[in-house]
Amino acid sequence: MAIHVINEARRCLQCKKPLCRLKGCPAQTNIPEMIRLFLDGQINEAGEMLFINNPMSIVCSLVCDHEKQCEGNCIQGRKGAPVQISSIEHYISDIYLDKVIMEHEPPKGQNVAIIGAGPAGITVSVKLAQLGYDVTIFERKSKLGGMMRYGIPSFRLPLDILNRYQKKLVELGIHIRPNTTIGSILTLDTLFKDGYDAVFIGSGVWRPRGLGVRGESLGNCHYAVDYLQNPDVYQLGDRVAVIGSGNSAMDAARTAIRKGSRFVTVYARRNEVRASIREYEYAQADGVEFDLCKGVAAITKDGPMLYERHFDADGNLLSEDEPQLYPADSTIIAVSQAPKDKIVRTTTGLEVDNRGLVEVDENGATTREGVFSGGDVVLGPANVVEVVKDAKHVAKAMDAYLTRKREAAKEKDTASQDN
Incomplete structure (x- = not known):
């Protein structure tokens, strides 16, 4: 791990206008400076800088949409692989979290x-x-x-x-x-x-957002935000349908596979998934299947009733077919929260x-x-x-x-x- 991270850090070009930071990072993490300090043996200083800028740095290093943010804007990625900024940040932040001394100014009385x-x-x-x-x-x-x-x-x-x-x-x-x-x-x-x-x-x-279709109260229908809080209490069965294609849908699908469901399919309304590329690819690697352009007519005890949706080249909806049953032991709805x-x-x-x-x-x-x-x-x-x-x-x-x-x-x- 350490050798890999050091090698990745050495690939940083120390750009004068670092797009990884200026364009890629919502928190404006000073990525070149982080890497410079790390390579100079000043890992504590690098960790301190990260923590001051973003107290959630170690979390962000694991769950951010890096391929669209810092790494997606890395100059090295134009001709090859971008610097794995997330791995470097995680290595530094993971070590620093236990070292940081939580100091504060004198009490203000408020x-x-x-x-x-x-x-x-x-x-x-x-x-x-x-x-x-x-x-x-x-x-x-x-x-x-x-x-x-x-x-x-x-x-x-x-x-x-x-x-x-x-x-x-x-x-x-x-x-x-x-x-x-x-x-x-x-x-x-x-x-x-x-x-x-x-x-x-x-x-x-x-609060989970529903689909507004018949069958959402059935015993084999669940919402992703509820399921993910304690998946061990659910008995989903072998075949699971996940409605929705964002990161929560990927999390629910991958969790279901890890909890023993053998056939998990994500159904998306459009001809693409909303989840990050990395989460989509990990879901595929875990064995999750994907079925795009599917609308939901109802949920039944035997699975969701879905219909095919047809789009033109510009993404405009052209037509929708008649609903058909897509067999599943359980259905998880993962369309959004409020x-x-x-x-x-x-x-x-x-x-x-x-x-x-x-x-x-x-x-x-x-x-x-x-x-x-x-x-x-x-x-x-x-x-x-x-x-x-x-x-x-x-x-x-x-x-x-x-x-x-x-x-x-x-x-x-x-x-x-x-x-």
Whole structure:
């Protein structure tokens, strides 16, 4: 592994205008500098730079869509294979995660509540805790990670990484309240009443989107977002149909194969899959079959009723055939997800759009004073690095808001003392 990574690092051209960073990385990771430091024997400095820029660096090194992002924009890829940036980043970040000393500025005397311990919540928590804010994370699940833990299979993202993250958050002084739902006994009003100065909502998108066809309530029909949370409790049978072609569909299909299903087929509505090339290829390598241009008429106990869809060369739908039964013991629907509405239903002044996503301004501020939001619950289903980019921006805006609030309180105290 080490020799491979070093050889890959030596292939980096140290471009003056690195497209891998400028065009390819949403988090703007300084990839040439990372590689330069690594080859100069400064792996700790490289790891520190990565962590400061992106606290989720080690996760992104495993689950990012690298072939479209950093590696897809590598100059070396124009005539041959791109530098395996993901492998280099993972090697550095994996070593550094256990070494990093979680330091923070002197306490500012302000409390921040973070709702959700996914990539958005973790990123905002780390950034604000490092600035000296007293941070408490409220997580409705028993363990930290959000969709990273309960939506990405462990063969793609080992759970040990998330467990190590949790230790680091505790070292930083972040309080974690597991098995705690905001919107039930505790509400946003409760948080402000208890003295929190600002709240960040990073609750993700956990509600599966249905197809709106007959049969979705049958016992052999499941949603990918539910299945991936605990696949061991499902008995899918030998033959599984997966409806949808994004990364979640690939995860569900590959997991089903690993759990013993022998014949797994992904059915896509169009003549291509939406998943990343790498995840598509891994699914093929695992034995997943693909059947494109299929619409869904209904779900039955014997499998989905699908119909052939015909497109022209420009991708326009021309015609659709009559539905036919595609035999399957179980059907998994993996077409998208939406936010749950418990927080919105139990608070006032918090607006959402017609998709249920929280409405925010350019700085992540919601329509309620002191409440910010980011990640999937604002963007819709997104990959980790896009969530990190958004969360970093919101954390900066929250710091500015809290600074103004702190200074206003000081001015008020000064005025009262003068009187």
